[in-house]
Amino acid sequence: MTTPSAGPSLLGPAEVRLLADRLDLRPTKQKGQNFVIDPNTVRRIVRDSGIGADDVVLEVGPGLGSLTLALLAVARRVVAVEVDPLLAAELPATVAERAPGQVDAFEVVLADALRIAEVPGPAPTALVANLPYNVSVPVLLHLLGLLPSLERGLVMVQSEVADRLAARPGSKVYGVPSVKASWYADVRRAGAVGRNVFWPAPNVDSGLVAWSRREPPATAVSRGEVFTVVDAGFAHRRKALRASLRELAGSAEASSAALAAAGIDPLTRGEQLVLADFVRLTEALVSVTGRPVVPGAGR
Structure with a gap:
């Protein structure tokens, strides 16, 4: 057992296996359970996250x-x-x-992060986590929307998801996660993580994504309306926006009119637009149709 002055004693492969055996734990893919067994990896994540002694961290x-x-x-x-x-x-x-000196600085909340509505204690300033890979994007977007106090973060996700979150317009992997994440923050790829640092080893590669909070776009339309347009814009990647937005607009004519009002070529595809374009397009749809943007409203 460590002493308070020594700081936390980190878990290595042997300690992780002992804990799992004692709990009779069998990691499940359903819960996205792949446990980090390398102390150097968690030290790297903490270092690269940029957190300090004043931070309240959500994991x-x-x-x-x-x-x-x-x-x-x-x-x-x-x-x-x-x-x-x-x-x-x-x-x-x-x-x-393993960290007796930090007991009072720790709290665990038994909850589904996708459904959590509040976090106890002081408002968290950073999100640092090895996110469950099967729900990583929904969890990240939910928490960014729920907790405006989060200033920055570093999360480990599946490598392909990391690429999507940090992708730029025109990229093959640029899509809904890229645009929605950019509503809240500046996002960047922050490195790769090998499979051998996990138990059990996943069958996918992992990547780190860093982000820093920024002000959302100044607009009279809601975030939900913009996200609805983003979803529609990428629903059929091979279709031009004129066709993709027809259902939301109510007709092909209204779709074309909204795109024209937003200054966007009707033959443009969603992967060519940045967040500001989607905001402008949402505003134009509201103006042209005279109603809020609601999924299926044009049916």
Whole structure:
């Protein structure tokens, strides 16, 4: 057992296996459970996240606590959201054993991060997490929308998802996640993570995505309306926007009129537009149709 002055004692492969055996834990793909077993990887994530002694960090999917312990070595407070009751119940004991000096700086919340409505205690300033890969984008977007106090973050996701989140217009992987994430933040790729740092090793590569909060676009239309237009714009990637937006606009004529009003060629495809273009297009749709943008409203 470590002493308070020594700081947290991180988990390695042997410690992770011992914890799992004691809990009779069998990681499941359904819950996206791949536990980090390399202390250097969690140190790297904490270092690259840029968090400091004043930060309140939100972690999602802490699992057995590998990243949690590394975060507690630096942050003022860590709140971990865990959906698995078995893991959530064990985390406080792990922190007490391996980071006794930081017990009061830690809190675990048993909840589904996709449905959480608030985070206890001081408002979190950073999100640092090994996100469950099967729900990583919805979780990230939900938390960015829910918690405007989040100033920055670093998350580990599937490599292809990291590429999509950080993609730029015109790229083959630029799409809905790219545009929606840009509503909240400036997003960039922050490196790759090998498969051998996990147990069990995933069958996909992993990547780090860093982001810093920025002000959303100044517009009279709502975020939900813009996101509805974004969804429609990418629903049929091979179709021109004139056809993709016809249902939202109510007719091909209204779709063309809205695109013209927004200064966008009707034959343009969604992957060629930046967030500001989608905002302008949403405003034009509202103006042309005389109603809010609602999925299926043009039927």
